[in-house]
Amino acid sequence: MTKIFIAFLLIISCAPGRVFGQTDANSETDAIESLLYVNYLNVDNKYQLVKLEAKTKDGRLFKPAKGVKVKVYLDADSSEAFLIDSCITDEKGLASVAIPASLAEAWKSSVTHTFLAIADAAAPFGATHSDLTISKAKLAIDTINDGSSRSVRVQLLAMQNDGTWQPVTEGDVKVGIRRLTSNLSVGEEESFTIDESGEAIASFDREGIPGDEQGNIVLIAAIVDNDTYGNLQLQAVVPWGKPTALAANTDARNLWSDRTLVPYWLLFLISAITLSVWAVVGYMAIQFFRMKRLASAD
């Protein structure tokens, strides 16, 4: 029994040492790492955006870095003439800048561009920089309707040194239909492989999907996180949906209708109350003139 008691005391006395020992060991790895991610997004072959994401890595925990000021330069040249824009990350650590018109010539001058992002320190985020090199590319959407089935043909076209566009013959493209909060795939597959001819064919299996009043739906083709071309997305409107007949609820007598369609009960209620009160006011006016007449009766 005594031995057990001594062993128990030994365990108890050693336990804090172990606990604190672990804490010390952890604190050695506590250095916070600052991470800055740069992404490129081409929207509808018209707008070029540089998207930024700032995070801190504390041990194994990633946290968005809010309020980090980032300057983004074109072609890794950190002179003010090549400044795309500066921005401050939001609560999710995200920010984006658009390539301004003033850099249009520099943008057109080369097939390949490098974006340099330089972030200031914003505790606990430390100053850091990051870059991304992309080659210019664009998407093309075409539709195939052979009477019995419908398909979407997507091409990824890369810019060549001579300024022409050539189809890219590898990679994946996502094809979907824009809905209210996200994109719906056009069929069972979400992603389609570009074949040797430079085309990805997505079969459209969403017959009867609700469209707008004319039956239009919006098709979206997207290249996501491509190492060479970054992110691209293109949309096209096609009349493949089922027209949605919007029931107008503003042409009936409702509280939310226009002024000519007041509900009868409200019209009656307000008119009755207002008229009865103003009838008293009118009666008062009559009494006033009665009193005046009484004065002049003498």
Place this chain on the structure above:
Amino acid sequence: MDSIFTPQKITSDLLPQPFGRRGKIWTAILCAFCLVGLFAYYRQLRYGLSVTGMRDYVSWGIYISNFVFFVAISLVGSLITAVFRLLNVSWRTPLTRISEIIAVSAIVFAAIIIVVDMGRPERFMYLVIYGRLQSPIMWDVIVICTYLVISLMLLYFPLLPDIKIMIGQTKSKKTFLSRYYRWLGNFWKDKPAQVRINNKAITLLCITIIPVAFAIHTVTSWLFATTYRPGWDSTNFGAYFISGAFLVGAGGVVVAMYIFRKAYSLEAYITNKHFERMGRIIVLLAALYLYFNLNEFITPTFKMKKSEASHLNSLFVGDYAIMFWFAILTSMIIPILILVTHWGRKPLPVFIAGVMVVIGAWFKRYLIVTPTLLHPFLPMSNVDESYKHYWPSWEEWAIAMGSLAGAMLIITLFARIFPIVPIAETIAERHEKLHKHD
């Protein structure tokens, strides 16, 4: 005691007096506030509502707080005049005209401040041209106009016998005032038939003004309660507003009673008894309003729905906590503690409690309007930092203070032109009392 109050003495005691030195300084200060407010309003018309601190989120700032305050204090007209008259409260006489003029001046400036808040005043016509009867804003416009007309009538009809006295006093003079008195009431001859018609008219007005007064406060509360926002989404709002309005109205009356009593030496007419009774009424109304406040805050606090939580926290422990607890303490708890004692119902403590009620009530209206707008259901994002806070610009303060000064200026000028305590009614009352003693 009453025998020394001959009609001549009562008349000479209660006739409006020309401004003394203090009266002139007071009027000049009020005019100065009004002029600064007018200049600020000119700037707002010239440069638009961007001169205010209001932005997309806080689109109702101190203008609407002031509007709610004016609407609230105007309820006093129906409380003292109508309710007391219908209940045949014998000591009401010296208080009726004070409460009626407070009601009229407050409702006039409530209407003005709404037009100020609209930005471009000519757009008020759009309410007439394009107004939707389905909107509580239209109901408010209708009920404010109605209440103003009835309040003016309730001020005018009981004033007729006193106007006759004023005409008699200024008969030999050919001043602007004498002509004005004659224009207002030259037809009043004190004939029994006229008196009978007048009394009947006043009684009917008293009956009518009570539901209209309830309607104006309820509809004003519905401007908020029919809007789905944290802090406004309440079925309690109508009763909450009416109880608060009764309280601030009673507070306003005791403040005015004390000032007129001091300024015009009316101690024999506005007596300690009046303060004692008004003190009791304020305790009752403050307790009632405290009860509605508990109702208003306890139930959402118990549930702490996420959308309500940030709003409630900002009131209880956050940015607005000091103002919130100041308003609760000054408009309800401290006045109750003062007035619940016999000593506390002497004129000066009642006046102090009244001032606290009025000041606390103004901040309470600000707390009803603004913090809610800073806590929308969807988080504020992608907006300038200035959109996330509200602090009124100097133009807003100047216009708000100018409107308060304007309301007090109406009361001051009214007391200069008309007897602030009804002369004819006081003579009749004293006469009746004397005969009872005999």
